[in-house]
Amino acid sequence: MKQRIITAVIAAAIFLPIVIIGGLPLVLFTFLLSAVGLFELLRMRKIKLLSFPGLLSLLVIWLFILPNDYQTFFTFIHLTKMEIGLFAALLYLTYMVASKNQFSIDDAAFSILAVIYMGVGFHFFIEVGDTKxxxxxxxxxxxxxxxxxxxxxxxxxxxxxxxxxxxxxxxxxxxxxxxxxxxxxxxxxxxxxxxxxxxxxxxxxxxxxxxxxxxxxxxxxxxxxxxxxxxxxxxxxxxxxxxxxxxxxxxxxxxxxxxxxxxx
Incomplete structure (x- = not known):
């Protein structure tokens, strides 16, 4: 219990000021949280973060996380988040073939779900904070x-x-x-x-x-x-x-x- 309390106090001392400041520091901090969370999630499935599907998942999650204030970025690249997600799904399936099923359809499905789960969740973390x-x-x-x-x-x-x-x-x-x-x-x-x-x-x-x-x-x-x-x-x-x-x-x-x- 003592260890839990100490960890909670230290985490709150780091987390709360960044949340209050908001803006780019909050976005970058959320990128860090999502990267660690993705590492934990992929490790359960025995997929390495430093691999093609791992890095692809991280990139797409970060794009999903970007708040609505960064919409000009998507206008610049002429893609929506939905289109990026669909293109990523095709890349997962392509890698499945290229890896000769060492990266299986189950791995691809897990990676896609991980991207949606964490990308959407952390996106609204920023949106809620930026709204009120x-x-x-x-x-x-x-x-x-x-x-x-x-x-x-x-x-x-x-x-x-x-x-x-x-x-x-x-x-x-x-x-x-x-x-x-x-x-x-x-x-x-x-x-x-x-x-x-x-x-x-x-x-x-x-x-x-x-x-x-x-x-x-x-x-x-x-x-x-x-x-x-x-x-x-x-x-x-x-x-x-x-x-x-x-x-x-x-x-x-x-x-x-x-x-x-x-x-x-």
């Missing part, structure tokens, strides 16, 4: 509250397993407790006049539930590939994916909800 900084802090706090609430309430009152085939330690009581804790934290944001408490409470229930799904998705990946943690970069916490798995699900959904209802 309080929304980014809101997302961080409700996921931290969800994780902490699920852990402590699950340990104290957990009886029924949530999804034992994927994550044996998670319980239904813990999942509900995590949502309740997230709602309590979210209502505090309404005190600053950002949004009505009942609206943010409903949104938080949805986001907290999807955040837990994101956590289960990474648990499913780790169980399938028989790894305990995605990495060891953050002592006591695991890797980048272990810390951002929930948020990669939450940030796109958060942006869509607030944009759809003209809340941003």
């Amino acid at each position: 900084l309080w929304l980014l802090f809101y997302s961080l706090f409700i996921i931290w509250a969800t994780d902490s609430g699920a852990y402590f309430i699950g340990r104290a009152f957990g009886r029924r397993k949530l999804w034992p085939e994927i994550s044996p330690n998670k319980t239904v009581e813990g999942a509900i407790g995590g949502i309740v804790c997230a709602v309590i934290v979210s209502v505090l944001f309404s005190a600053f006049g950002y949004i009505e408490w009942y609206i943010i409470a409903v949104i938080t229930i949805i986001l907290s539930a999807f955040g837990q799904i994101g956590d289960l998705v990474e648990s499913a990946l780790k169980r399938h590939y028989e790894v305990k943690d995605s990495g060891k970069l953050l002592p006591g916490h695991g890797g980048i994916l272990d810390r951002f798995d929930s948020l990669l699900f939450v940030w796109p959904l958060l942006y869509f909800i607030f944009d759809a209802f003209s809340l941003i």
Whole structure:
């Protein structure tokens, strides 16, 4: 526990100032996070980052991450992100043939999904922060509250397993407790006049539930590939994916909800 707290404090001291500054420093920092996360993800599949499919995945992820303010770049190269993604898929398949199936169709599919998963998730990390900084802090706090609430309430009152085939330690009581804790934290944001408490409470229930799904998705990946943690970069916490798995699900959904209802 002591190691987890020390790591969290150091990480917050680095992470939060960059988020507040925003702009190019945030974009470059997100590039770094995504590169480490991709390395962790590809390593599960035994695909090297310093390989053709690994470097292609990294390049496409970085292009996907670029915020909307950089749209002139895509105008300059006369390509959209969708077209870049489709061209990358053709390159994966071409490499599959060139490698004589050492890089298989399963590897290609995994790489494409990794690009979408991380590229879209981290893109909306920047977009949410650039749109309204309080929304980014809101997302961080409700996921931290969800994780902490699920852990402590699950340990104290957990009886029924949530999804034992994927994550044996998670319980239904813990999942509900995590949502309740997230709602309590979210209502505090309404005190600053950002949004009505009942609206943010409903949104938080949805986001907290999807955040837990994101956590289960990474648990499913780790169980399938028989790894305990995605990495060891953050002592006591695991890797980048272990810390951002929930948020990669939450940030796109958060942006869509607030944009759809003209809340941003």
